[in-house]
Amino acid sequence: MYLETILVLSHKNAQVRSIDIVDALNFKKSSVSVAMKKLRENGYIEMDGEGYITLTKKGRGIAETMLERHTLISDWLIYLGVDKTIAVEDACRIEHVISPESFEAMKKHVEEAKQ
């Protein structure tokens, strides 16, 4: 969730700080601060002296996986007629629980169905 948000923010913002994540996710500063600490400790992100956040290779990989899942699942739900807001919320939750196998199968299916 956090990694994906950082990736998305880095696309449109040039630089990403904790406060941007706070605004994006509507969480509290303290929650984000603690989460960033953990991501730092586990080597998913790096933070420079001014608090600017960059994804490590490891973190970027996960972020990209999540973003791909999110995009495909929400697009697909929207394509099926689901309201966009709901589709995005559902994709957000499904992307975290679906296995790589199921996602790949779904991806293949969606790509075929859309043609």
Next chain:
Amino acid sequence: MYLETILVLSHKNAQVRSIDIVDALNFKKSSVSVAMKKLRENGYIEMDGEGYITLTKKGRGIAETMLERHTLISDWLIYLGVDKTIAVEDACRIEHVISPESFEAMKKHVEEAKQ
């Protein structure tokens, strides 16, 4: 999760006790005991003197919703070529996070696609 398990067990077992749920879910007795207490307190199940469990109307409704979701999602993933074990595990998690809107859209799509 628990309600759905109770419904499935009641189909094949005539009577359902906590221990049956322990075996079905591979949880510990204490976890199931605590969970049953909460379900009882919130009016989802009833337990008689011998510990036999029945779903209330409220509990049955939720159990049936979950089971329908579970069945449709896992069947669909299997249909897409996902290994059955993985499909069932994924369905288990997705059924709890998908909205009614998305599920209905998906159901419609799956029914059409299968013909």
Next chain:
DNA sequence: ACTATTAGTTAGGCAAGCCTAACTAATAGT
């Protein structure tokens, strides 16, 4: 200079949902 705002931190709380450990109570085996 003084104050307000902004960014970030730590500490402690709380709920969910699992666990182990220690217990009661009833039934079954010999």
Next chain:
DNA sequence: ACTATTAGTTAGGCTTGCCTAACTAATAGT
């Protein structure tokens, strides 16, 4: 009768992931 097994309970622990509260430190407004 005594013991082992089976079913169930309570208490307390742990992790995740959010929260509020109280704090530091730096920047901006007048």
